[in-house]
Amino acid sequence: MNKEWSEKIKRIQVLLDKETTYKDAIELLIEFRKEMFEQISQIVNGYPAKAFYQMPFANTEGYHSKTLAYSIWHIFRIEDIVAHSLIAGDEQILMTGDYQKKIGSPIITTGNELQGQEIAEFSKKLNIKYLYEYAREVMLSTNSILLNLEYSQMKTRYSVEDKDKLASIGCVSPNENAIWLIDYWCNKDIRGLIKMPFSRHWSMHIEAMKRIKNKLCKNVRKGVDPVAYCGLSCNHCFLGEWCGSCRTEYNVCSFATIYEDRRCPNMVCCMDKKIDGCYECSDLENCTKGFYMPDNDGAASAKAQAMFIRKYGKKAFLKTHDKLHERYDFSKTQEILGQDVYEGFKLLEKEYSN
Structure with missing residues (x-):
């Protein structure tokens, strides 16, 4: 598990155990859930439909052997069931929101009963837009429930009747891989449920989703030109593990995700002009499109790199980037090349000639 996330979970668990720090724990938990949910948002907003039913780690052990779509469904079905049918005692979001x-799901269960190819086939059927909308609504409703809980309720436990109720509504499959969930949940008090389905369970599955998307990006980038249309190096980008590059369908560049078709203005312009990249354009120095927008912090460094490619070529550019990363510790090129196009260009030339 992500070390930082693990430490946050430990901190939340400690704070939950004391009445004087209970409210602090809930506030910290809600903030942490917001942070983790952002990972899901980036995946949903950045990847093509086919990414959500692929299984790059099929036939392996662990949560990462599933799909992105299944992971989202599983996380939030469990939370919806526990938060509403068990803790709040009201109707689940799956039902109230139709x-x-x-979503187009053939099941209302947690999905624990699905195995191997069944998971991929199930995932293909899901409408990701509505799945994401459902997940977000479940998260927000659970946050509201958490904020309204009192410390005196933390030791609330559940009965045989509660177990029977969960079994009767059909949200947990009678399959041996799933039915144990009812006992697991009902044998915990509310504090125990907060510690697992609402926090640790999230972190384990979202970590697995990150492994899945990293593998998908790695696979799709094989043999693909690592130089972006605007002149950035995808091999050296801080989004490297997230992005398949603007030359693939897995494009999560900041200037791509704001457009529905995930095509930034630089890409569109290059395609319209039938050129390989901005470095082949005669209007490069004066361009203010997409990544070159004046208010973009990385505009000057991107343009400097495109100018370098135009003069020395991609091979020299990538080697120069390798040398820069050996010499300096940085994630974004503007941290080294600065905010002046020509000064940045000179720095690249200097590194190339050394």
């Missing part, structure tokens, strides 16, 4: 129909 989400089973919207």
Whole structure:
């Protein structure tokens, strides 16, 4: 598990155990859930539909052997069931929002009963837009429940009747891989449920989703030109583990994700002009499109790199980037090349000639 996330979970668990720090724990937990959910948002907003039913780690052990779509469904079905049917005692978001129909899911269970190819086939059927909408609504409703809980309720436990109720509504499959969940949940008090389904369970599955998307990006980038249309090096980008590059469908560049088709203005312009990249354009120095927008912090460094490619070529550019990363510790090129196009260009030339 992510070390930083693990430490946050430990901190939340400690704070939950004392009445004087209980409210602090809830506030910290909600903030942490927001941070983790952002990872899901980036995946949903950045990747093509086919990414959500692929299984790059099929036939292996662990949560990463699933799909992105299954992971989202599983996390939030469990939370919806526990938060509403068990803790709040009201109707689940899946039902109140008519989400089973919207999502196109053939099941209302947690999905624990699905194995191997069944997971991929299930994932293909899901409407990711509505699945994401459902996940977000479940998260927000659970946050509201958490904020309204009192410390005196933390030791609330559940009965045989509660177990029977969960079994009767059909949200947990009777399959041996799933039915144990009812006992697991009902044998915990509310504090125990907060510690697992609402926090640690999230972190384990979202970590697995990160492994899945990293592998998908790595696979799709094989043999693909690592130089972006604007002149950035995808091999050296701080988004490297997230992004498949703007030359693939897995494009999560900041200037791509704000457009529905995930095509930034630089890409569109280059395609319209039938050129390989901005470095082949005669209007490069004066361009203010996309990544070169004046208010973009990385505009000057990107343009400097495109100018370098135009003069020395991609091979020299990538080697120069390798040398820069050996010499300096940085994630974004503007941290080294600065905010002046020509000074940045000179720095690249100097590094190239050394």
